[in-house]
Amino acid sequence: MQDPEYVKGAFARIAGRYVLTNHVLSLGSDVWWRRQVARRVAAWQPARVLDVATGTGDLALAIRRACPAAEVTGADFCPEMLEQAARRGVAPTVVADALAMPFESAGFDVVTVAFGLRNMADRGAALREMRRVLRPGGHLLVLDFSLPAGVLRGPYRWYLHRVLPTAAGWLTGETAAYRYLGGTIELFPSGAAMCRLIEENGFREAAARQLSFGVASIYTAEAADGGHTG
Secondary structure: OOOHHHHHHHHHHHHHHHHHHHHHHOOOHHHHHHHHHHHHHHHOOOOEEEEEOOOOOHHHHHHHHHOOOOEEEEEEOOHHHHHHHHHOOOOOEEEOEOOEOOOOOOOEEEEEEEOOHHHOOOHHHHHHHHHHHEEEEEEEEEEEEOOOOHHHHHHHHHHHHHHHHHHHHHHHOOHHHHHHHHHHHHHOOOOHHHHHHHHOOOEEEEEEEEEHHHOEEEEEEEEOOOOOOO
């Protein structure tokens, strides 16, 4: 289980350099990943989108560009991150804990969460809350890190635990926060395991798609009728 106070404090400290650090450490891949998400969301033609754990708003902004007619709300439990998102043009923004969001039930057509579910104290409860705010038949999309299989797994783990914390420490002064990141990626379910977790908490037809040889993955599912069905 993640420590929400540690997570909130870590993100508050790196908020000002979060966007630059992501771009550098992923060699720009994070921009392409979010574009893939935005295209998938646009295909669903939503009127209202909720981006949970929006952070500095990168995904919310990508979705808004892809879906100019939609209202895209960014929610995050870290005010410092939301301040950065608001400065960059995300609106509306709402300070909200993903486990107890201040939104009406069945109020959104799409809920997205990018690199956030992994950090939540209770992933099942967070998914059930996302299901609550989705209309029946609405869409969930999760974008997060995963571990590649085969020959790439060893080099990637070396990068994750040796190179990434050091480079991030130079950029943000928060080496420990990025050591924590590597640990959460190792323990985070992926592929079929993530699809099972999603379907056990109120969704159906969960599917996974790997990006960049498995370094990241997109998970999609539909909100099951009647709320939580697991």
